[in-house]
Amino acid sequence: GLCPERDFKVECGGFSNRPVYSLKYVPDTSLLVTSGPPDSSLQVWQVSAEDSDVIKSVSAIPTKNDTGQPWAKIATISARAPWVLHGSRLNSVQITEVESRKNVYMTASANSEELSGLAFLDCNTLLLCCAKGQLCLADVRQPQSPLEAVSVPS
Helix, strand or coil: CCCECCCECCCCCCCCCCCCCEEEECCCCCEEEEECCCCCCEEEEEECCCCCCCEEEEEEECCCCCCCCCCCEEEEEECCCEEEEEECEHHHCEEEECCCCCEEEECECCCCCEEEEEEECCCCEEEEEECCCCEEEEECCCCCCECEEECCCC
């Protein structure tokens, strides 16, 4: 992961003109992905080469149905290509290829419960945690299959 003072240093102000609630490094690249208010879109940033400490904006990734949605939770992986897993509600989780901004996967769920977190378990399996504690598994190889709720011992 990124460490302040080792990988980056903020001397004055910051690198974003909007609040950053989540910041993830995209493995095997020089890219960062951030999310935060006022909407659930993602910002993609590039950390400059070794001789510079500049972080510059590269692009934004709009999200489906982002009106009125809380900021997106994010996770990254670099398996087939650099991907970002993002969403704020169970029915709006998607995987986007970071560099092309192409949508790779979208969950098939009617449940609009708010997410508290999400993660890649591997390049094909996703773990989604709802704010009320329900855990769901998803498989990117089966994009139209419903999410599978995981039973958790109490």
